[in-house]
Amino acid sequence: MSEAALTLEGWYALHDFRSLNWTAWTAADDEERAVALDELNAFIAEWAGVEEANLGSSAWYSIVGQKADFVMMHLRESLEDLNKLEAAFNKTAFAPFTTKAYSYVSIVELSNYNSGGESGEDPMQNPHIAARLKPVLPKARHICFYPMNKKRELADNWYMLDMAKRKELMYSHGLIGRGYAGNVKQIITGSVGFDDWEWGVTLFAEDALQFKKLVYEMRFDEVSARYGEFGSFYIGNLLTSESFEEMLKV
Numbered sequence: 553m554s555e556a557a558l559t560l561e562g563w564y565a566l567h568d569f570r571s572l573n574w575t576a577w578t579a580a581d582d583e584e585r586a587v588a589l590d591e592l593n594a595f596i597a598e599w600a601g602v603e604e605a606n607l608g609s610s611a612w613y614s615i616v617g618q619k620a621d622f623v624m625m626h627l628r629e630s631l632e633d634l635n636k637l638e639a640a641f642n643k644t645a646f647a648p649f650t651t652k653a654y655s656y657v658s659i660v661e662l663s664n665y666n667s668g669g670e671s672g673e674d675p676m677q678n679p680h681i682a683a684r685l686k687p688v689l690p691k692a693r694h695i696c697f698y699p700m701n702k703k704r705e706l707a708d709n710w711y712m713l714d715m716a717k718r719k720e721l722m723y724s725h726g727l728i729g730r731g732y733a734g735n736v737k738q739i740i741t742g743s744v745g746f747d748d749w750e751w752g753v754t755l756f757a758e759d760a761l762q763f764k765k766l767v768y769e770m771r772f773d774e775v776s777a778r779y780g781e782f783g784s785f786y787i788g789n790l791l792t793s794e795s796f797e798e799m800l801k802v
C-alpha cells in the first residue's frame with residue numbers, strides 16, 4: 553500500500569449556492585421586499601463579529617451564469633455551526649425568495665507534500681500554518697469555485713503512486729501556483745467522506761482573468777494533466793449589501 557499523505561485540517565467549509573426566485577420577488581410588494589432585505593442584512597451583519605472573534609469567516613459573491621445567483625461561503629469551527637448558519641438563513645424572510653442551487657461541504661486542508669512534518673511541534677502553534685488552516689476569506693473582487701478528484705484509473709491512479717513521486721509532482725504543482733502569488737489566493741478544502749468530490753478549490757482574485765491563466769497553466773502540469781478530474785466551475789463577483797440590493801431593485 554502507498555503511504556497516505558498526512559493532512560492538517562482547519563475550519564469546516566460550506567459553499568451555499570442559491571438562486572433567486574425572480575417571479576416571487578417581483579410579485580412581492582415593497583413592504584415584503586423591505587422586510588426580506590432587512591432580515592438578510594441582519595443575518596449578514598453577524599458575520600463580522602464571528603470573524604473578529606476568530607471563530608470563522610464568511611463571504612458572499614454573486615454568480616455569473618445560470619448555475620446559481622449567489623454563493624455564501626462560510627468557514628466555521630464545526631459542522632454544527634455550519635448547520636446552524638444554513639438554518640438561520642432559511643428562517644429569514646428573504647429565504648422564500650430563493651431556491652437551493654448547489655452546496656459543498658468540506659474542510660480547509662493542508663497536506664505534508666511540501667513539508668517534512670517530522671519536527672514533533674504542534675503545527676497549530678506555527679502562525680503561518682494556523683493562518684492557512686483558519687483563513688479570513690479575502691473579500692477579493694472575484695471568486696472561482698470547483699470541486700475535483702485525483703484519478704483512480706488503472707494506468708493513472710494517483711493513490712497508487714509512491715510518496716516520493718507524489719511529492720515530486722506536487723512540488724511542480726506548487727511552483728506553478730507560486731507564480732501567481734499576489735494575484736490569486738487559493739483555499740483547498742478536503743471533502744473525502746464529506747461530499748461528492750475529493751477536494752473543493754476556491755480561488756480569489758482582483759482580476760478574474762488570473763483564474764483562467766492559472767487553471768490553464770496547471771492543465772499542462774502532470775498532477776492536473778494526468779490525474780485531475782474536475783466538476784462544475786462557479787465564478788462570481790464580490791457582493792455587499794448595497795450591490796445586492798442594487799441587483800434586486802425592481
Ligand code: VOV
Pocket residue numbers: 557661662663664665666700702722725726728729730732736737738740751753766767770771776780
Ligand atoms: C494559487 C496558487 C496555488 C498554489 C501556490 C498551490 C500550492 C499547493 C501546494 C504547495 C500544495 C501541497 C501542500 C498543501 O498546501 O496542501 C497544494 C495542494 C493542492 N492543490 Fe494547489 N496550489 C495552487 C492552486 C491550485 C489550483 C488552481 C488547484 C486546482 C487544480 C487545477 O488544475 O485546476 C489546486 C489543487 C490542489 C489540490 C487538490 C491539493 C491537494 C492535493 C493532495 O493530493 O493533497 N491548487 N497546492
